[in-house]
């Protein structure tokens with residue numbers, strides 16, 4: 001870990017507050033180059049605790065599983081491991097990151113999209129036991145992998161509850177790549193898969209998993225999904241002696257990007273009675289798992305970018321940042337509105353400018369919401385792009401031969417670390433084939 005020497009002895013203004021410490025941000029800009037990400041561990045801890053606290057009103061065990069896909073930075077994984085968080089892991093590569101960063105295999109819920117037998121063998125051999133399958137073939141692959149390693153995995157079934165969801169990213173539409181239908185008449189259904197699992201001596205049956213989408217705006221969607229799970233439990237119970245030990249309600253807890261959204265407490269208040277109904281129907285408590293990526297990390301991180309140029313097009317001012325959607329993909333993918341703030345800008349009566357990214361692509365323009373404060377947006381000033389901790393670093397790409405920016409990480413005790421070095425242009429060149437120019441690939 002590379003520690004950045006502290007600029008000041010005394011505690012500085014936290015950079016997640018609305019007014020930023022210009023001197024500190026400029027110092028870091030000099031040190032690591034712009035744009036750079038700046039992550040505040042304290043904020044991760046706060047949001048993780050808020051989520052945990054909210055679900056603690058459930059009388060059975062409740063677990064928060066951080067979705068590694070949102071941000072796999074080793075500092076973040078290490079910190080959440082120390083908090084004894086659970087983890088939602090989707091690939092052997094994410095698992096590699098997690099285990100190397102201090103994560104424990106027993107805290108992993110492994111929900112793959114590819115579900116290959118070889119993949120299950122790989123992750124089970126590293127100690128993973130909680131597996132969520134999403135297809136009949138996936139189920140057989142997981143069972144087979146367990147047999148080959150002579151271990152007993154706990155397998156749960158990812159269902160697609162097919163409910164209407166108001167969210168930025170929806171995952172529960174009628175025909176979905178994720179999960180299986182609940183219905184018994186479908187060739188691959190949760191109903192059929194449960195019975196296969198119950199008849200299989202070499203596995204433990206866990207329960208059910210669903211994920212409705214990301215940035216869920218209306219928690220009522222959970223109610224419909226939970227009702228469907230309840231009906232499935234009742235249906236199987238008519239035929240077999242069975243109970244679930246695990247219910248994973250996926251991710252989706254939303255973040256305030258400038259529009260009011262339900263808090264974890266609001267969501268729990270909406271769903272808790274329904275969850276208790278499921279306990280009654282089940283005849284026992286189950287572990288309630290809540291996955292969360294966006295809520296845990298989004299607000300922890302800002303991108304600090306520089307205004308590198310500006311112009312007037314007629315009387316409309318356009319400013320150009322040295323950031324763009326190659327570092328914040330959701331600008332293009334979802335037209336995400338990130339709150340923006342010019343650091344140390346003087347108040348003016350000027351209309352807010354258009355904020356353009358540095359890419360040669362017309363999609364590379366930042367939405368400017370009402371929360372954005374762009375007074376004094378002049379060339380050379382820094383602009384902070386807020387709430388970018390989720391689904392940004394993980395999508396970094398080298399469009400226009402741009403290198404991956406540095407990540408500066410502020411620990412809970414106020415120390416600064418370089419959590420990722422700014423990539424060298426030479427190393428990008430080599431990675432992209434520059435070092436292979438004279439290497440012939442022998443093809444027989």
Ligand SMILES: Cc1ncc(COP(=O)(O)O)c(C=O)c1O
Nearest residue numbers: 067211214251252291292293294
């Ligand atoms: C299965 C699953 N769980 C959890 C999440 C995390 O969702 P969020 O970051 O919105 O909490 C995702 C996101 O895509 C997901 O696919």
